[in-house]
Amino acid sequence: MSDLLPPSLDSGVFVVQASALIDAPSDKVWDILLDFDSYPQWNPFVRSQTLVDSSNRPLEDQSPKVGATILMKVNVPPTMDETSHYQSPRECVTHIDHIDHRVAWRYVSLPSWLLNATRWQWLTEENGKTKYDSLEVFKGPAAYFVKWLYGRGLVQGVDEMAKGLKARAEMPKV
Secondary structure, eight states, rough: OOTSSSGGGGSSEEEEEEEEESSOOOHHHHHHHHHHHHHHHHOOOOOEEEOOTTSSSOOOOOOTTTEEEEEEESSSSSSTTSSOOOOOHHHHHHHEEEETTTTEEEEOOTTTTEEEEEEEEEEEEEEEEEEEEEEEESSSSHOOOOOOOOHHHHHHHHHHHHHHHHHHSSOOOO
């Protein structure tokens, strides 16, 4: 399987996916998706994403690029409440395509033989609207533990993120 394509749905222990049909241009949706600084304003699942160096210090340039490390604050279950307890996974950007609006990052907090999970997000045109898709297939021995402990919350989180992205992109400009 190519690293430039999402994995097949049946290749892992469990799958987390969501879609949203958004009444906004794909460039606008793409800009929101890659504007990590705006996540606290609209995203109840991923409360923040910060590009960091190997010591978890924020990089000056927060533009996502292949090879960059992301430190996330993730709410499971999702909520806009700032007092929630966060999970803080480290991810590595593995793919970014500004033309076809595709981005992927891989979980790197544990060795990939133990937990292998790459989250793909992409945009396509559908009936004059933008379709947002997100897919993550969890593989490896630790995927069973993640499914048992966080599975329901991850499914809910990715769905809530899709809804939040839709609401943010469809907001009228003020």
